Amino acid sequence: MNYLYQTGQYAMLMHKVFTKPDRWKMFWRQFPKEVEKLGLASLPIVIIISIFIGAILTIQTKLNTENPLLPTYSTGLVTRDTLLLEFSSTIMCLILAGKVGSNIASEIGTMRITEQIDAIEIMGVNSANYLILPKITAFIVMMPFLVIFSMAIGLVGGYLVGMFSDIITVADYLLGIQYAFVPYYIFYSVVKSLVFAFIISSVASYYGYFAYGGALDVGKASTNAVVNSSILILFFNLLITNLMLN
Amino acid sequence: MIEVKNLNKSFDENQVLFDISGVFENGKCNMIIGASGSGKTVLMKSIIGLHRIDSGSIEYDGRNLPDMQMKEIRKLRREVGMLFQGSALFDSLTVMENVMYPLEMFSSETKAEMEKRAIFCLERVDLTNKAFDLFPSEISGGMQKRVAIARAIALNPKYLFCDEPNSGLDPKTALIIDKLIQEITQEYNITTIINSHDMNSVMEIGDYILFINKGRKAWEGNNKMIFNSDVQELNDFVFASELFKKVKEVNS
Ligand SMILES: Nc1ncnc2c1ncn2[C@@H]1O[C@H](COP(=O)(O)OP(=O)(O)OP(=O)(O)O)[C@@H](O)[C@H]1O
Numbered sequence: 185m186n187y188l189y190q191t192g193q194y195a196m197l198m199h200k201v202f203t204k205p206d207r208w209k210m211f212w213r214q215f216p217k218e219v220e221k222l223g224l225a226s227l228p229i230v231i232i233i234s235i236f237i238g239a240i241l242t243i244q245t246k247l248n249t250e251n252p253l254l255p256t257y258s259t260g261l262v263t264r265d266t267l268l269l270e271f272s273s274t275i276m277c278l279i280l281a282g283k284v285g286s287n288i289a290s291e292i293g294t295m296r297i298t299e300q301i302d303a304i305e306i307m308g309v310n311s312a313n314y315l316i317l318p319k320i321t322a323f324i325v326m327m328p329f330l331v332i333f334s335m336a337i338g339l340v341g342g343y344l345v346g347m348f349s350d351i352i353t354v355a356d357y358l359l360g361i362q363y364a365f366v367p368y369y370i371f372y373s374v375v376k377s378l379v380f381a382f383i384i385s386s387v388a389s390y391y392g393y394f395a396y397g398g399a400l401d402v403g404k405a406s407t408n409a410v411v412n413s414s415i416l417i418l419f420f421n422l423l424i425t426n427l428m429l430n
Numbered sequence: 431m432i433e434v435k436n437l438n439k440s441f442d443e444n445q446v447l448f449d450i451s452g453v454f455e456n457g458k459c460n461m462i463i464g465a466s467g468s469g470k471t472v473l474m475k476s477i478i479g480l481h482r483i484d485s486g487s488i489e490y491d492g493r494n495l496p497d498m499q500m501k502e503i504r505k506l507r508r509e510v511g512m513l514f515q516g517s518a519l520f521d522s523l524t525v526m527e528n529v530m531y532p533l534e535m536f537s538s539e540t541k542a543e544m545e546k547r548a549i550f551c552l553e554r555v556d557l558t559n560k561a562f563d564l565f566p567s568e569i570s571g572g573m574q575k576r577v578a579i580a581r582a583i584a585l586n587p588k589y590l591f592c593d594e595p596n597s598g599l600d601p602k603t604a605l606i607i608d609k610l611i612q613e614i615t616q617e618y619n620i621t622t623i624i625n626s627h628d629m630n631s632v633m634e635i636g637d638y639i640l641f642i643n644k645g646r647k648a649w650e651g652n653n654k655m656i657f658n659s660d661v662q663e664l665n666d667f668v669f670a671s672e673l674f675k676k677v678k679e680v681n682s
């Protein structure tokens with residue numbers, strides 16, 4: 185019952201968000217700020233996590249497939265496909281749900297409880313449109329770059345293993361990451377990530393926008409945002425994978 | 431002029447306002463008073479349509495708000511300025527940008543004209559250009575209230591709402607803010623509604639007073655009549671402080 189009510193409330197909020205802005209000038213003033221805050225500011229964490237995961241994937245795959253019958257390119261291939269199919273989209277987005285989701289929910293939640301949203305409404309401005317539309321669009325626009333960037337950095341992580349250890353040779357690794365390459369996987373990952381970007385930014389906005397109470401409730405709102413967007417991401421991951429890879 | 435008739439408002443099962451009526455005239459400081467939690471903020475937010483009411487009418491010079499579509503409400507709100515209990519300044523914008531915000535959103539003037547208007551409003555509330563580029567977190571509570579007033583009057587509102595304009599201020603600054611609101615109300619013939627539980631400001635500027643007790647109207651009148659009322663709840667509220675008890679003794 186409660187979930188039904190929340191879904192309806194969420195749908196109505198999105199209806200308010202996706203309308204023509206009162207002033208495009210104000211939208212275009214907010215948009216680059218959000219690109220910076222939600223997209224560019226996420227680069228460091230994407231870099232750090234991708235490089236480590238790329239390296240770890242390479243080491244794990246190699247160590248767990250000590251079989252002379254397996255071709256030498258298999259480690260690079262598995263690393264690449266794991267990055268392309270799941271890590272750089274789904275896992276990356278789960279991590280970003282934590283970072284970006286809590287950022288959005290606490291920012292909007294704070295504006296709600298300090299009556300800044302009421303102040304916007306009272307001027308006759310559509311507050312949902314003014315605050316949320318730039319966030320959702322900016323995050324969706326930035327997401328493909330983050331995903332492709334994460335793929336590239338992840339591959340670099342594996343390469344570093346080849347360079348600085350004798351677990352795998354650079355030649356084997358490079359052969360592996362080029363072997364039987366399926367460009368469609370990148371497309372599939374990007375499509376997934378666009379959906380995830382929408383989920384993260386809109387769900388977090390929803391929880392922030394309807395926060396009520398004090399600072400503690402803003403904290404609860406951002407926890408709810410992260411938990412629920414993560415669950416939705418996993419669910420939609422299953423759905424889209426079924427649609428696109430079956 | 432704003433006329434409220436038989437307003438009822440509840441949140442889910444919990445009814446907060448019961449059958450409130452009142453007439454708020456232009457050029458006057460109309461005050462809604464009552465203890466903490468009596469429903470002042472909810473009443474004010476209901477009058478401007480931030481809360482949807484259960485029943486009743488709210489007429490802005492004959493235009494009934496509950497009958498309006500969201501689009502019409504938004505249009506009406508451009509004639510409304512509001513001062514919130516906690517100032518509600520945008521903390522990512524400077525003082526100047528806060529006052530510019532409503533202008534940039536709705537005014538068709540050039541940038542230079544808007545800036546002129548913003549500076550006029552800020553100077554009207556006695557702020558100097560030293561403060562213009564500061565952020566809300568960098569100025570005192572009294573200054574924040576002034577900025578909020580400047581933002582509220584930027585678009586020349588016909589209706590001004592102030593939710594506890596002097597909460598958190600020292601008595602002297604509170605008086606200055608009250609006087610400022612009164613001056614602006616009279617100068618521009620605005621219909622002003624002020625929420626307060628501060629008896630000093632009630633005595634100072636209350637042209638029309640509506641007393642709410644537990645969500646019901648318990649008394650109405652002006653600041654000269656308030657000492658002579660025989661409504662028990664009002665007397666309990668007014669004479670809660672020793673000072674006002676003494677005033678009453680001297681008066682009678
Ligand atoms: N959004 C809301 N949802 C549910 N209940 C609410 C909401 N807003 C206010 N209330 C309830 O309405 C009642 C009146 O609150 P209100 O904020 O109007 O009091 P107030 O007179 O403004 O008090 P104060 O002087 O402390 O500001 C309170 O019991 C409060 O719990």
Ligand SMILES: [Mg+2]
Nearest residue numbers: 470471515593
């Ligand atoms: Mg209040």
